[in-house]
Amino acid sequence: MNARSPAAPLDDLDRRIINALQGGFPISDEPYREVADSLGTTETELLARLQRMLDTKVLTRFGPMFQIERLGGRFVLAALAVPEARFAEVTALVNALPEVAHNYRREHALNMWFVLATETPDGIAQAIARIEADTGLPVFAFPKLREFFVDMRLKA
């Protein structure tokens, strides 16, 4: 699993780049040069390091983070209680849906937790119905009722 493999070691500049790019990226003609200037490096170096950190999966993404609900779409967290003997089979069935954006195994009777992301609100109910039909298991859906806003503040 890429996300679990040991990553290339990060040096001080890598960490400063990650921390500087948590938000507030300039919307200007040469935004990378502005950020590079503020970090005391060059645009060429910044672009090369960003590319390398994306290639090695240190970064999962760099760009605009969309609030899907405000674009008409929906994100819903959902869970299944999967019998251990069926775990691999059910994983394959659930992951096969393009609407499944993330899927994690967790330690609980509800042992599979995934996020459904769809372009329209109707897509969620359809995806849930499909998963229930394919797996024969009831889906527990946990749509968010309220978000308590947090910044992305993990420090590299």
Place this chain on the structure above:
Amino acid sequence: MNGPDDLDRRLVIATQAGLPLVPRPYDLLAEQLGVSALEVKARLAAMLDGGRIRRIGAVPNHYAIGYTANGMSVWDVDDARIEALGEAIGRLDFVTHCYERPRRLPDWPYNLFAMVHAGDRATVLARVGEIATLLGPACRGHDVLFSTEILKKTGLRIGGDG
């Protein structure tokens, strides 16, 4: 809120895999979309102002930067107090996501979800303890669900391109 108009939608599709890593990324997007760079920048700024874009930035892989323990803490919180308490928990610097979600009784009594990342499980549990202290008697029970495997992780994908 209405859905995105056509140019907004095309901007989402053009950037959902990431912002181009070239010296003038907005010029490149403008060229791809057949509009001016001024228009691209104005649209992105408007989407940021309106909340349709949360931020433009980097998403680190938690594991790669050393946050190898990921605990989804879940709490059964008095409905009358969840708003104020949820906001207080969202302000804790180790909580990366915090949501009120519906209970699913009798299987699932929890209505507040707070994601806690740290370098190891003991630290996650210590931070969960801080949340428990903050909630005090307004909380009737809680659990922590550690992730043990990433089964799938892709970004948002719209536009029917797979």
